[in-house]
Amino acid sequence: MVAFSSVDSDSPAAILGTLAAGALLQYGFAAYCSWKERSTYRFVGRVAELYVYPVKSFGGLSVQSAKCTKVGLEYGNVTDRHWTVSTSNGVYLTQRQEPKMALIKTSLHGDMMHLDAPGMRTCRIPIKPKLNKSQLSKVTVKTDTVQSLDCGDDVASWLCRYFQREGLRLHFSEATLEKRDSSKAQKNWSHPALEGDLTAFSDYCSYMVLSNSSLNQLNERLAKPVPILNFRANIIADGCEAFAEDSWSKIQIGEAKLRALDACTRCVLVTVDQFKGEKDKQEEPLATLKKFRLKDPYGPKPAFGINFTLDAPGQINVGDPIFALMR
Template identity: 30%
Template sequence: MEVTEINVFPLKSARGFGLSAAEVRPRGLAGDRRWMVVDENHQFMTARKCPALLSILTRLDEHRLTLRARDREPLTVALATPDRRAPVVIWRDEVDACLPDPAADAWLSEVLGQTCYLAYMDERAVRPLAAKHGFDDHVVSFADGMPLLLVNEASVADVSARVGRPIETLRFRPNIVIRGAEAFAEDTWREVRVGDVTFAVVSACARCVFTTLDPITGERDPAGEPLKTLSSFRRHPQKRSDVLFGANLTPLGNGVVRVGDPVTVT
């Protein structure tokens, strides 16, 4: 098995980009989902209810985040942490986040058509991994629940065949994409080594309506695919409301992962 894609999504629910290599840190890949848009009540916003987030392109370098949207001047946000902070809510977690730039708040409010703010998870903003998973000292970014998501190309191909047309891997917003395993082999893994970095496979990933959004345009699939097909054969055996696809990972060490790295179930 080997890595075929590495993806980073700096701003939650916005467009990400591919990399040839990425540093693995305790919260996940460096820069991944460390920014999030929150509404006027400081509740997190996602493309589930605000598909326009997918129209925002992101670019990240060592010192700044750049946001782009159609018919708007690009916005660059410095990564330096100011004293402007506020508690923000993502699911059941409250995080003491940085609000880095009022200009970013105004830019995002215009693009998304509502009052909102840009939140940044700096080193002071700590979000523990949910205690139920048994990794008491692990932390997570503004991802829905886990530091990383792994997707198997063979599993995507299986779903595509069932749907009757190709399904884009990006609909599942994976950080690491692999090939060389049988479809859904990842369901049985408990620990996996990617290059020189070992990850615990915490759980299968519960999927939602986000998978029905075109990863480029944000338009909803009229047939509700691939979630409709996944719902027909990928429901959790006990919690039937959960539709599962992909493997949630948490790192057991730091290092660098690269496209082409070997993948070994340990």
């Protein structure tokens, strides 16, 4: 008779073996899912332009390369919309209320950012101000009130003089201060932002993607074409059909991975002439967008461009291929 030996199922060796087998299966399943996702991505175009807007509603920076971070595009140690102006009651200010904000140019000079506006001296502010507890403040963006760093009296005086109004302050979202969570945004439709999808002072999320083909289709309907700057997009795509971005659920550019949230609904801000600092009297291009870009479930505001958030960081460049996972 042949004797068979067996391992006690409760022995340390058996338990370790079971755990190892489970970990291997889990790893294998994760690897398969990752491969499956990568295999369904497809080339949809290339990065045509990149824009970073350091100060909300001010002029931005057209750049050739930038880093995708959790809280927005980063270039030259500044991150998209990490500064914002507030009114005397602590509420953020945009081109909706002050179209002249479009005429304020931002430029980077070493560790300083310069603000230039018609008829004004250059105002210089540090790119990385030290966190001084005596300068901690708060600002309200949409329905969120978050902690910020007050940028001081000099730039506040500069802003008050330019806009001819009292009580304006400039706020900075220093790296260690709380950020707004897109999942808490209040909209009239269900949006898919997840807890941990962070942003600083953008209206909703940290990225907006738009294609040149979509802009071209809009401009074909307008008597006076408008530039891409009217729409404050961060990543401009080329080589795809008009409104192809509507069907992208995820995109990958280099190592950076971005996840689509919802359509970017447009308001009166897009009617501001970015070179004159004035609203269009016929409310174009908003009026034309309403004729062909009203979509469920977004109600009376037309959709133009797609809101994205970041899943994996990475450097991106103008000319990089864009791969997309379709909805």
